Amino acid sequence: MTSETVLSIQGLVKQFGRIKAVDSLQLEITSGQIFGILGPNGSGKTTTLGMVLGLIRPDRGSFEWFGKPLSPDVLKRIGSILETPLFYPYLNATDNLKIIADIKRTKYNEVPELLKMVGLFERQKDAFKTYSLGMKQRLAIAAAMLGNPEVLILDEPTNGLDPQGIAEIRELILQIGRQGKTIIMASHLLDEVQKICTDVAVLQKGVCLYSGSVSAIMSDGVSLEISAEDTNQLISVIEACEWTTLLSQNGDLVKVKLDKNNSPADLNVYLVQHGVRINHLSASKKSLETHFLEILKQQA
């Protein structure tokens, strides 16, 4: 599959009063990616998505979808969900989707298909206001999928959902991703991005701190959790070593990052050579989180 540029953002700036919500943002998203925009609340994720969807006017900078400026025709190739689901509370699922179908100039016969896909077919005649948050979010996904868009934009798709709802939405997103669609997902949940995304950009205070593939981050050195009989000795040995970085210490448990050229086995040998007797060594599961915190730390 050839990958072409879906969205390219050049130097986007948006200022709200004195606060710079987005600052000279540069991004390139190509087709087939599941692209995560990661950042704490207020880091400019939603503002960025609002701008590329034409809801918010950028102060400076530009962006292009499929190499073209934004237009209603371009928007019809994009399905999106921003923050909370927005529908008429007194209308049922079918009527709410028919309005979107009219806007996107697609046929109504897609509506029942999509309601089946998101598991709302049985409830299609009930008013939107009677739905649970999970059902509302699933209806929003169905609305975004109308007209079979090439790109799907999801902003905090699992926000406020219970664990079961979160699992359902994630499964749905992965299912859509397998259809070959490009997905752009904003989230403040590292775990979510790690589980779903192929590529990630890390935003803080409107500035892009890192952009690259998730697997590249993950293989960019390994994080380990180690505990030894003598913690102080362990720490001094690790600090003396050139190819390790001490990340944190939590009681007896010490978090260490290795650089690219060394494996956990190398560290084990090194520790034994320096007389450190370890009783625990494991590769850290939340390595994206470690990297994320590291990236944030470097900037601070």
Added chain:
Amino acid sequence: MKRLSKIAFRKLYKSRVFWIMLVLYAVSMSGMLFGVEAFINKIASNAGKNSPIPIPDFSLYEFPYIWHNLSYLAGFLKLFPALILMVFVAADYSYRTNRLQMMMGLSRKEYFFTQVLLVLSLAIFSAFLLVFWGLAKGLVHSTDLSASSILGKSYFVAAYFLEVIAFLSFALLIVTVLRKSGLSIIAFSISFIAIEPIVRFYVPEAVAQNLPFKRIGSMIDVPNTSLMQLFGFNFKTYIDLWDLVITLVYTVLFLGLTYWIIKRRDL
């Protein structure tokens, strides 16, 4: 056009609130246009008991004068469609469904046109009520049923239609600026009932005569009924071209400003 009207009206025709408001409007309008003559004659005959000169019974429902009489009266109820408009335009802001619709590919121009469609539909519905009761009452109460008698002065209906459109355009501008239905209704009603009349009092006569509500409202003047003539009043019995032009200018201005705001605003 067909697509935009589907987008504009699907949310309305399934809304119970919309139908209740519309029926209330139709009932009040019908009640007023149907019963006004009996009401005035009753007051006149009561007043006549103490009057040195007898006050004659008179008819409001004679062709062609009925068009002037009823369109003047219908003008009193134009706040009703303005309320309906403000409630449903504000709903799109409070549910933020306009945000959803725009990110799904509804352009800002198309969004503006769905609102203009609502303004036009409410004005058409109002004019329909006027024509319906005008014909019904006129045909029953008039002796001269020639086409020239029935259609004479029917241009008052057109003036009324424009009056409602101008009035609703101002309501649309207010609700577009304020975005909240309660706030908009209060602001609109106050500017209509209090602010403009007060301003009119302080500014020079030439300006006062050209303020929007004054101009829009004075296009159709008080009808010269026999009762009014009895008291020596003499009002305009025609539609002044200048009134018409200024009302049109205001309408274009209000709609233009509304479009300008919609076009520029972050959602």
